[in-house]
Amino acid sequence: MYEKILKKYPPDQENLIYILHEIQDSNPQNFVPEEAITVVSEYLKISAAHIHGVLTFYSMFSTAPRGRNVIRLCESPPCFLKGSEKILRKLRDLLQVKIGETTKDGIFTLELCACLGVCGNAPVMMINEDIYADLTEEKVEKIIAEIKGRA
Amino acid sequence: MSFTIKVGLASCGRAAGAVEVYEAIDKYLSKNKIKAELKKTACIGMCFSEPLVEFVAEDGSSITYGKVKPVEIPELIKQFNNRSPIKNNIILSNHLKGSENTNLNNQVRIALRNCGNINPESLDDYLANKGYQSLEKVLNEMSQEEVIEEIKKSGLRGRGGAGFPTGLKWSFALQAENKKKYVVCNADEGDPGAFMDRSVLEGDPHSIIEGMAICAYAIGADEGYIYCRAEYPLAIKHLKKAIKDAESAGYLGHKILGKNFSFKVHIKEGAGAFVCGEETALMASIEGQRGMPRIRPPFPATSGLWGKPTNINNVETLANIAWIILNGSAEYSKFGTEKSKGTKVFALAGKIKNSGLIEVPMGMPLRNVIYDVGGGMLTDKPFKAVQLGGPSGGCIPEKLLDTIVDYDSITKTGAIMGSGGMVVMDTSTCMVDVAKFFLNFTQNESCGKCTFCRIGTKRMLEILTRITEGKGKMEDIDTLENLAENIIKGSLCGLGQTAPNPVLTTLRYFRDEYIEHIMNKKCPAGVCTSLIKFEVIEDKCVGCTACARKCPVNCISGEVKKIHKIDQDKCIKCGVCLETCKFDAIKKS
Numbered sequence: 001m002y003e004k005i006l007k008k009y010p011p012d013q014e015n016l017i018y019i020l021h022e023i024q025d026s027n028p029q030n031f032v033p034e035e036a037i038t039v040v041s042e043y044l045k046i047s048a049a050h051i052h053g054v055l056t057f058y059s060m061f062s063t064a065p066r067g068r069n070v071i072r073l074c075e076s077p078p079c080f081l082k083g084s085e086k087i088l089r090k091l092r093d094l095l096q097v098k099i100g101e102t103t104k105d106g107i108f109t110l111e112l113c114a115c116l117g118v119c120g121n122a123p124v125m126m127i128n129e130d131i132y133a134d135l136t137e138e139k140v141e142k143i144i145a146e147i148k149g150r151a
Numbered sequence: 152m153s154f155t156i157k158v159g160l161a162s163c164g165r166a167a168g169a170v171e172v173y174e175a176i177d178k179y180l181s182k183n184k185i186k187a188e189l190k191k192t193a194c195i196g197m198c199f200s201e202p203l204v205e206f207v208a209e210d211g212s213s214i215t216y217g218k219v220k221p222v223e224i225p226e227l228i229k230q231f232n233n234r235s236p237i238k239n240n241i242i243l244s245n246h247l248k249g250s251e252n253t254n255l256n257n258q259v260r261i262a263l264r265n266c267g268n269i270n271p272e273s274l275d276d277y278l279a280n281k282g283y284q285s286l287e288k289v290l291n292e293m294s295q296e297e298v299i300e301e302i303k304k305s306g307l308r309g310r311g312g313a314g315f316p317t318g319l320k321w322s323f324a325l326q327a328e329n330k331k332k333y334v335v336c337n338a339d340e341g342d343p344g345a346f347m348d349r350s351v352l353e354g355d356p357h358s359i360i361e362g363m364a365i366c367a368y369a370i371g372a373d374e375g376y377i378y379c380r381a382e383y384p385l386a387i388k389h390l391k392k393a394i395k396d397a398e399s400a401g402y403l404g405h406k407i408l409g410k411n412f413s414f415k416v417h418i419k420e421g422a423g424a425f426v427c428g429e430e431t432a433l434m435a436s437i438e439g440q441r442g443m444p445r446i447r448p449p450f451p452a453t454s455g456l457w458g459k460p461t462n463i464n465n466v467e468t469l470a471n472i473a474w475i476i477l478n479g480s481a482e483y484s485k486f487g488t489e490k491s492k493g494t495k496v497f498a499l500a501g502k503i504k505n506s507g508l509i510e511v512p513m514g515m516p517l518r519n520v521i522y523d524v525g526g527g528m529l530t531d532k533p534f535k536a537v538q539l540g541g542p543s544g545g546c547i548p549e550k551l552l553d554t555i556v557d558y559d560s561i562t563k564t565g566a567i568m569g570s571g572g573m574v575v576m577d578t579s580t581c582m583v584d585v586a587k588f589f590l591n592f593t594q595n596e597s598c599g600k601c602t603f604c605r606i607g608t609k610r611m612l613e614i615l616t617r618i619t620e621g622k623g624k625m626e627d628i629d630t631l632e633n634l635a636e637n638i639i640k641g642s643l644c645g646l647g648q649t650a651p652n653p654v655l656t657t658l659r660y661f662r663d664e665y666i667e668h669i670m671n672k673k674c675p676a677g678v679c680t681s682l683i684k685f686e687v688i689e690d691k692c693v694g695c696t697a698c699a700r701k702c703p704v705n706c707i708s709g710e711v712k713k714i715h716k717i718d719q720d721k722c723i724k725c726g727v728c729l730e731t732c733k734f735d736a737i738k739k740s
Contacts, residue, residue, distance in 0.1 A: 012439075013438065013439040013440075014419075014437060014438055014439045015439065016439035017419070017420065017421075017422055017436065017439060018419075018420065020422070021381070021420065021422065050440075053441050054439070054440065054441055057424060057441040057442065057598075058421070058422035058423050058424050058442075059422070059423035059424065060381055060422040060423035061422055061423075076343030076344065076588075076592070077343055077344065077501070077538065077574050077585060077588055077589075078343060078344045078500035078501050078574050080588065081500075081501045081502055081574070081576065081580065082501075085725075089703065089725065093703065113382075113423070114341065114343055114425060114592060114595075114596070115341065115342065115343035115344065115345070115346075116382050117162070117340060117345070117346035117348075117349040117382065117383065118162050118163050118166060118198075118346060118349075119343075119344050119345075119346055119498060119500035119501075119506070119572075119574075120163055120198025120199060120346065120498070120499070120500060120506040120507040120508070121163050121166055121167060121198050121199075121201060121506070122500060122501075122506075124166070126382065129384040131162050131165065131166045132166055133162075133163065133166030133167060134166070134167060134201075
């Protein structure tokens with residue numbers, strides 16, 4: 001099942017991070033499973049230990065299943081000064097999860113992250129590849145409802 | 152009559168609803184058969200007023216509206232045709248009748264010259280704005296040494312933070328003898344509060360490619376990498392398109408513009424590791440390894456990517472190159488101070504009115520940056536400090552606001568210019584808490600290689616946490632300073648060497664605040680939750696029950712029309728009661 005992804009890249013170590021990104025993105029549970037490590041290791045001819053090292057070094061990769069939508073709320077000072085704490089409280093309330101947890105329906109995982117580079121419009125969060133800025137509690141409620149409606 | 156409508160569609164605009172505005176304009180124009188060019192641009196820097204729509208008449212006169220809603224479109228277009236701006240809307244700049252009221256006035260835009268003006272996905276638009284003319288000039292008229300000399304004379308210094316002279320860096324890479332050399336663009340912007348690189352990548356990607364190509368010619372490289380953080384998907388999309396278009400038009404690839412110079416560019420994405428902004432860690436990451444820094448020397452100029460000579464420049468640095476070549480180094484060095492030439496882009500964030508991106512000549516006092524260009528404080532709470540240079544930088548107090556922005560003056564304050572993030576804070580900010588945040592950040596992002604960076608920052612963080620919980624001792628301050636000194640000495644890369652700066656500068660300028668936390672167990676700004684409490688003022692409470700209903704932990708008890716009470720043991724100090732109460736009956740102390 002990883003053949004299609006691997007075929008896109010020449011078997012060079014420099015493509016490892018790209019391959020891991022693609023495997024994670026194509027996984028419905030948003031993570032890189034153990035068996036993928038073995039397959040990639042054979043393809044790139046590098047040790048599984050090396051791949052595991054890379055996988056756990058970068059914060060965007062997960063080795064455990066996550067929700068279909070990963071919410072990453074910025075916890076950096078520009079967002080904190082503009083009330084990101086309130087947004088976090090709202091998200092926890094709405095989703096009934098703690099930071100790092102996945103909702104029971106598997107739709108959302110709530111994570112915190114460092115700066116997303118949209119500080120002019122703080123507070124900011126990213127859901128998958130989409131940026132949501134100038135967040136208010138009402139706005140968050142709407143966004144979550146909308147994604148839930150699509151799921 | 153024909154005119155142009157520009158909509159800012161960078162990440163900041165999109166997040167504010169600019170796509171919907173763009174679609175509304177498109178629909179209205181075609182439905183009413185109005186002849187106007189609708190143009191996608193990126194961020195002009197006025198993020199505080201997104202979505203932005205600019206109307207430009209044939210004669211060049213223009214007006215920019217902020218916070219535009221799709222329903223306002225028909226009226227805005229009608230009024231533009233009459234040349235009468237709508238007063239009810241936010242007008243960010245008005246060049247219609249010779250009147251100019253814009254925060255662009257005090258700016259000099261070189262690195263940001265095209266951002267918000269051109270369509271970043273259009274090579275033609277870039278070409279129409281003098282794009283790739285510098286590359287042509289370099290290939291036709293200049294030797295490698297002449298290019299480097301020109302950059303040296305411009306006085307341009309690395310905009311990523313360290314401020315190393317760019318021309319000198321290039322000359323090292325030229326001197327390195329090897330058939331294979333690389334040019335790398337560091338687009339792993341990660342400092343909390345900095346977003347200039349994102350804006351340039353999203354808004355003017357060709358300028359980066361042109362800058363890299365000129366550098367490649369100058370040092371004799373034939374391959375380049377742009378290492379961009381994965382948090383910037385729009386930037387990556389625009390870069391990919393720009394590379395493809397530049398290749399088809401012959402500005403990249405084999406024998407560029409028919410000359411004996413070939414250069415190809417690849418994009419590499421990060422995966423969320425701040426330390427990868429450090430050049431040796433960045434190269435390790437490109438090679439598909441953990442992003443761990445290594446000892447220097449050898450410097451990348453002699454042994455970089457895969458052991459080959461490599462020149463690494465930051466996005467903003469590269470965005471200046473084409474302008475310098477085309478306009479001449481003398482024109483560039485006209486701006487700035489003796490040792491810091493040219494202009495610098497700053498990202499204004501936090502409690503400031505005009506949050507967004509600005510570009511000003513080096514040498515402007517911080518006070519002017521914040522109050523003139525930045526519009527001053529967001530609320531009526533007074534200024535307390537400005538955090539410069541992200542986690543490697545420091546907090547500058549009000550008494551030092553006349554410090555000018557150049558590398559050396561900022562360094563003297565204990566902060567650093569860094570990549571140019573400015574986080575403005577008012578009196579509601581606790582400086583111990585800010586120091587704690589940044590240390591927590593570097594602690595998380597430390598790759599773990601150097602003991603002092605890995606464990607020293609952890610110990611410092613524990614002490615700061617203790618202080619903010621009211622459990623600090625006076626000798627903790629000495630321990631903090633002692634650890635800071637050793638972390639600076641004992642760390643291999645910039646991350647560790649600068650990690651203590653936020654603590655050191657807050658200790659230098661806001662020491663009283665630390666002492667207040669330790670001695671009197673008080674947080675003067677009312678931020679540290681362990682040191683504050685919320686109470687009901689009995690005289691004012693009317694028993695409306697609003698606070699009790701809103702309290703997320705149900706710790707407020709009381710019957711209707713009777714005085715309420717907060718259970719201090721259960722209270723999480725979220726402050727919702729204070730915000731909810733319409734009778735000012737909750738006090739925070």
